[in-house]
Every structure is written in C-alpha cells, then in structure tokens.
Amino acid sequence: MSVLEATGLVKRYGTHRALDGVDLVVPEGSLYGFLGPNGAGKTTALRVAMGLLHANGGTIRVLGTDPWHDGRSIRSKIGFLPTDPGLPGRMRGTQALEYFTRLDGCPSSLRSVACDALRLSDADLDRPIRTYSRGMRQKLAIVQAVQHDPLLLLLDEPTEGLDPLVQDGFFTFLRDRRDAGATVFFSSHVLGEVEVLCDRVAIIRDGRIVDEGRVDDLRGRRPKRVTLQLRGTVGAFGLPGATNVAQFGDRIGFDYLGDADALLAALATLPVIDVRIEEPGLDEIFLSYYRSDDEG
Amino acid sequence: MNGPVIRRVVWELRLRLPLITLLVALWGFALVALFSSADNQTRTAGLDGNISIAFRLAGLDPLAAWTVLGQTHPILLVAAFLFIIGLGVRAVAGELESGSLDLALSRSLSRSSYLGSHVAVLVPGAALLALAYAMGAVVADRIFDPPGLPLEPDRMLVAAMQAWLLFLAVGALALLVSALLSERGRALGIAIGITLVMYVGNFLFALWAPLRFLTRFTLFWYFTPGPTIQNGDVPWGNCAVLAGFIAVTLGLAFVAFSRRDLAR
Helix, strand or coil: EEEEEEEEEEEECEEEEEEEEEEEECCCCCEEEEEEECCHHHHHHHHHHHCCCCEEEEEEECCCCCHHHHHHHHHEHHHHHHHHCCCCCEEEEEHHHHHHHHHCCCCCCCHHHHHHHCCCCCHHHCCCCCCHHHHHHHHHHHHHHHCCCCCCCEEEECCCCCCHHHHHHHHHHHHHHHHHHEEEEEECHHHHHHHCCCEEEEECCCCCEEEEHHHHHHHHCCCCCCCEEECCCCCCCCCCEEEEEEEEECEEEEEECCHHHHHHHHCCCEEEEEEEEEEECHHHHHHHHHHHHHHH | CCCCHHHHHHHHHHHHHHHHHHHHHHHHHHHHHHHHHHHHHHCCCCCCCCCHHHHHCCCCHHHHHHHHHHHCHHHHHHHHHHHHHHHHHHHHHHHHHHHHHHHHHHCCHHHHHHHHHHHHHHHHHHHHHHHHHHHHHHHHHHHHCCCCCCHHHHHHHHHHHHHHHHHHHHHHHHHHHHHHHHCCCHHHHHHHHHHHHHHHHHHHHHHHHHHHHHHCCCHHHCHHHHHHHHHCCCHHHHHHHHHCCCCCCCHCCCCCCCCCCCCC
C-alpha cells in the first residue's frame, strides 16, 4: 500500500514548470529518499503534498486523500519539516513545542524520545528560540514535526545544520520510526545520507523523476567500474558492454554493464594480475543524470 | 478560530498593545488637560479663554471640537494604525516570509480558522484603542473640569465606535494585502501606502471642486466623529459604509488566502 502517490503531477510558476509530470509512489513503512540538486523541484513536491501549493495538473493522494481539498483531515497524521522552518523566536523551546501540540491537540508522545535522539536537553528547551544556533533551530523544528508520532514524515532537507553526531542519532530515530510502521519521505541533495539511510530513492531533475527504485536496484542498472592490472601490455581492449575504456600501459579501466559471465570470460583471456570491480555509488548514478544533461 | 493561535498572537502583543493603548489614552487625557490649562491661563491673563472663543466663533462647542481634533489627529491615527496594520500584515505575509505559517498549517488547522484567529485579535484590539482615547478624554474632563459643557460619555462612546470601524477597515485592508502577498515588507509598504493616500486624499481632493467626489472613495470621508461629539448625532450611513467595507474586504481576504499558493 502506498502512503503518497503522485501521477503526472505538474506545478508551474508562471512559465517555469517546477514539477513537470512527476510520477511517484511511496510505499507504506519505507524510508524514501528524494534526491536532487537545488531547484530540481523537491521542495515544490513536498509543499504540494502538504496542501500548501495547488498542483496545476495531475493527481496526488497522501494517505489516500487529496491534500489540497481535504488536507486538514490528514495533517494530524503527518509530520512536516519545511526548509528554513520559522519558529516563534520569542518563545522558549518548550513553549513552541507546546504551541504546535495544542494547534491540533495531538498528544506529543514522542517528544522526549526525539529530543534524546537529537541531543536537545531540557536546558536547551528552556531557552528563548532567538538565542538558538541554526542547528538548534533545526533540531527543534524536527521535534515539532515528529513529536505527535505521525504515520508519515515529510522532511525537506532535515539534516541541514545538524552535526554528524546528531545526524547519526537522527538517522537511528528515523529507522526506529520506520520499524514502528511509519513512512519517512525526505528530500536531500546529500547523496551519502540517502545512500546510508534509505530503502528506496527517487531522483528528480528539472521537475521530472529520472530514476526510482531500491538503492541496490539503481546500482544494478548502472555500469560497474572495472580496473585491471595486467602482466605486460596487450592490444586494444574490446568487450561488448564496456564503455569509457581507458588503457595506459599495463592498466585498463572501463565501465561495464552486462552479464558477469561474459566479463569473467573476457578477463580469463587476459594476463590479469589484479582486478577491481566497483559498484557505482549513488553519487555516480546521480551525477550521471546531471552529467548527461550538461553534455546535452 | 483557533484558541492556541489567538493566545500566541495575544502573547506576542503583550507589550505592544498595552503600550499603544496607554499612549492613545494619554493623548486623549493630555488634550483635555491642555485645553483646560491653556484656557485657564488665557483667562487668568484677562483674555477670557482664547481657544474657547476661537471655537465658538466657528459655531462649535469648544471642548467637543477640541476632542474631535484630537480623535482625527495624525498622531492618534499613526499610533493606532501602527498596531492595526502591523497585525494585519503579519498574519499571512509576515508569517509566510518567516516560515512559521508552514508549521502552523502543517497541523489540522484550516486556513480560514488561522485567519479568523487574527481577526479575533484585531477586533477587540482595535476596540481597545478606540475606547482608550475616549476614556482618557472623559477622565481628564472629570478631573480638570474645563470651562464650558462637559464631555458626554455616551457620545464619546459612539465616537469611539466610529473610530473602531475606521481602525477595523484599515485592519481588514492590511489583512487583504497580507493574504495576497508573500513578503512582509512589500505588504507593509502597500498597506501603509494605500492608507496614506486615502488620508491625504481626503484633504486634498476636498480642496478642488472637480476632484471633490473622490473623497468618497477614501475611508476617512466616512469617519465623522464631529457631529456625534458635538451634538450626539450618529452618522449611521457612514458607519454602514465602513461596516460594509470591512465585511467585503475581510471576505476577499478569506477567499484569497484559502485559494492561494503558499510559496516561499
């Protein structure tokens, strides 16, 4: 079952198409990464999902509901973290969390767990928000998004401003929420964190989803990097499925997409001393889409 | 309307609103005290109350006319509008720009409920400011007992109601501008600009006959506390126009806010 389903979603700002036919299905109970550089359409998609923006075309269902027309009925089941969240600076941290709790009366059952995960102490919460650093504000904004134990977390670049130690605790918290049955959908332009954390990922470019699937599957769809060290030099190297071949003396490097049997058979014909076969990282997959765009 | 939003807005105004209310009350108090003192001084000097004479020559009750001047004076209007426009502009454009609107509307809170909560603060806030002037003037009148007819509290109350309607009309305009825009500064500039043009226009258009009809298109033309304080007449027609403007403008603000994209 999916908790968020978009079909042909279009959002225009004047003549600019921020979302240009986005198709997306976020399965229930998944940790779903939404990857793309600044301006690709991540924030717009999240704001449409929250009912803050009205789509110009296509459909979107969040928890089975149209967020623009009936969003109010589902928002208590959603935790939302926007980019640059504006917290009431004159309030103390605790006051602000209480304020957001009282807005819809949902009990803040996860507040202390989230505060612990994000290393937000009682002393921190007792200070006026205007005295907070950027990272502290982000932590408080995350707590307000998760404190009511929502079924769906929509987080827009949540790790902005968090130090690595806090990020680690935050990721553990998100995994725990996933294990408890919640769905986490978060946007990021940091490839490493999506790779480490997510079950599935969608890559967005210029308002279109250019790839989507399990992280492992995405890797399988991209060429592996093969590097050979040979005993002496050989003639020109050729193998069906090999691209970007670079041959320097006794070393050959190439990208390979094809059957492993065929690769091993080809290597068996060569005087190989050492071989290294590298899975493509998510960053390479991601960059391949953007590189091709630049080249195009 | 949403209780927590109302409480939050009130909490954030906990210093500003009492301070401006006090200033407005002091303005009313000081004007009557000044009238009393100045006329007593001229009387002591054998001039028999120059201020009173000047107003009587114009066929006006001196203290009442003086009080009307104070109620329509730019100092009072600027103080009141600072609060009113500030509250209206902050409601949507200010909160959207700061990012707090996203967080509030990510909860089970409808947009109309959110905007209604700001209206729920605006209505009594404007009433407080309008009453403060009347209270200050009446209290000073009772303390100093200036020469001539005393101020009638019931007339001052009706004049305060007219001021309340004017304040609400400007507040509704600020809310509408705020509901349409996403930047606090721009919304503030436009709301202040429209109010200023109407205020100045109300005087300038009246100076030249061919343009005099334009005064009817300013809110200030319908703010006429003079006959009320002077004679007890209530300009119900003007009140109805202001009330109609408030209803229509607030309605537009609700419609605009409920249909607009909240992009930052």
